[in-house]
Amino acid sequence: MSIPDPRPATATSTGKTPPADTDTGELLAVRELTVRTRTGQALVDGLSFAIGPGERLGLIGESGSGKSLTSLAALGLLPGGLTAEGSIRLAGTEIVGAPEKRLVKVRGRDAAIVFQEPLTALDPLMRVGRQIAGPLARHQGLKGAALRSAVTGALEQVRLPDPERIARARPHEISGGQRQRVALAMALACAPRLLIADEPTTALDVTVQAELLGLLDTLVQERNMSLLFISHDLAVVAGIADRVVVMKDGRAVEEGSVRDVVGAPRDPYTAALVDSARTLEDALERRKAAR
Numbered sequence: 001m002s003i004p005d006p007r008p009a010t011a012t013s014t015g016k017t018p019p020a021d022t023d024t025g026e027l028l029a030v031r032e033l034t035v036r037t038r039t040g041q042a043l044v045d046g047l048s049f050a051i052g053p054g055e056r057l058g059l060i061g062e063s064g065s066g067k068s069l070t071s072l073a074a075l076g077l078l079p080g081g082l083t084a085e086g087s088i089r090l091a092g093t094e095i096v097g098a099p100e101k102r103l104v105k106v107r108g109r110d111a112a113i114v115f116q117e118p119l120t121a122l123d124p125l126m127r128v129g130r131q132i133a134g135p136l137a138r139h140q141g142l143k144g145a146a147l148r149s150a151v152t153g154a155l156e157q158v159r160l161p162d163p164e165r166i167a168r169a170r171p172h173e174i175s176g177g178q179r180q181r182v183a184l185a186m187a188l189a190c191a192p193r194l195l196i197a198d199e200p201t202t203a204l205d206v207t208v209q210a211e212l213l214g215l216l217d218t219l220v221q222e223r224n225m226s227l228l229f230i231s232h233d234l235a236v237v238a239g240i241a242d243r244v245v246v247m248k249d250g251r252a253v254e255e256g257s258v259r260d261v262v263g264a265p266r267d268p269y270t271a272a273l274v275d276s277a278r279t280l281e282d283a284l285e286r287r288k289a290a291r
C-alpha cells in the first residue's frame with residue numbers, strides 16, 4: 001500500500017459538464033443530515049457537504065462512522081427503522097421526506113450506487129445479461145437485437161472480456177472482480193450524473209482492486225460524472241478523490257482537498273489516519289529495500 005500523490009487541485013474532469021441544481025450550482029448538497037434510530041440515537045449527526053458537477057469527493061472514516069448510512073440516505077434508501085432529518089438535495093430534488101414515486105425517478109438517472117458486495121445489486125439466479133437489460137430497456141426503450149447489442153456494449157464499457165459469455169452467465173459463475181464490473185455496468189446503464197461508490201473494491205484482492213479503481217477513474221472522467229467515493233482506506237481515497245470529508249462517530253471532523261488533508265491534517269483523528277497509512281507505507285518500503 002502507498003499513499004498516492006494527491007490529484008492536483010485542478011484535476012476535476014474537464015469538458016462539458018451537465019447543469020447542477022440551479023439554485024446552488026451543486027449536484028449533491030447535504031445539509032445538517034442526521035440519521036436516527038427509533039430510540040432517537042443519532043448514527044449520522046449534523047453532517048454537511050456538497051459535490052459539484054464533475055467533482056470527486058471521498059468520504060473516509062473507520063467502520064461504523066456512518067459512511068454507508070450517508071450514501072444510502074442520499075438515494076432515500078435508508079433501512080427500515082432509521083429516519084433522516086436535515087436536507088439532501090440531489091440535482092434539485094429534495095430527497096429527505098420525498099415520496100417513493102419521486103425517489104424512483106431520481107435513482108439511476110441522477111445518481112446510482114455501487115456497493116462493496118456486488119451481490120447486493122445482483123439477482124443470484126438471473127443471467128447477467130438480463131439484469132443489465134432491465135435498466136437499459138427502461139431507460140432507453142430498447143428491445144430485441146438493439147437491446148442485446150446494448151447489453152454487450154455495456155459489458156464492453158466496463159472492460160469485461162468475452163461479454164457474450166458473461167451475459168449468459170449467472171453471477172456465481174463469474175469472478176468477484178467481474179461481478180463488481182457487472183454491478184458497475186448496471187449502475188452506469190442510466191447514465192447517472194453522480195456515481196456513489198461505497199467501498200467498491202474492499203472485497204477484492206489487491207491486484208483486482210487496483211484494476212477496478214483504474215477503471216472507475218477512467219469511466220468517471222470519460223462520462224463527466226461526479227463521484228462520491230466511500231472508503232476506510234486513505235490511500236485509496238487519495239488516489240481517486242479531489243476532496244475528502246473525514247467522518248468519526250457520525251460527524252465530519254475535517255474536510256478539505258486531498259492535498260491539504262493528507263499534507264497537513266488539522267484534526268487529531270485525521271492525523272492518526274495519515275500516520276498509520278504512512279507507517280505501513282514506510283514498513284513496506286523498508287522490507288523492499290532489505291530484499
Ligand SMILES: Nc1ncnc2c1ncn2[C@@H]1O[C@H](COP(=O)(O)OP(=O)(O)OP(=O)(O)O)[C@@H](O)[C@H]1O
Binds near residue numbers: 043061080
Ligand atoms: N439498520 C440499522 N439499525 C441500527 N443501527 C444501524 C443500522 N445500520 C447501521 N447502523 C449503525 O450505524 C452506524 C453507522 O453505520 P454505517 O454502516 O453507516 O458505518 P460505516 O462507516 O459505513 O461502516 P463500515 O465501513 O463498517 O460499513 C454503525 O454503528 C452501525 O452499527
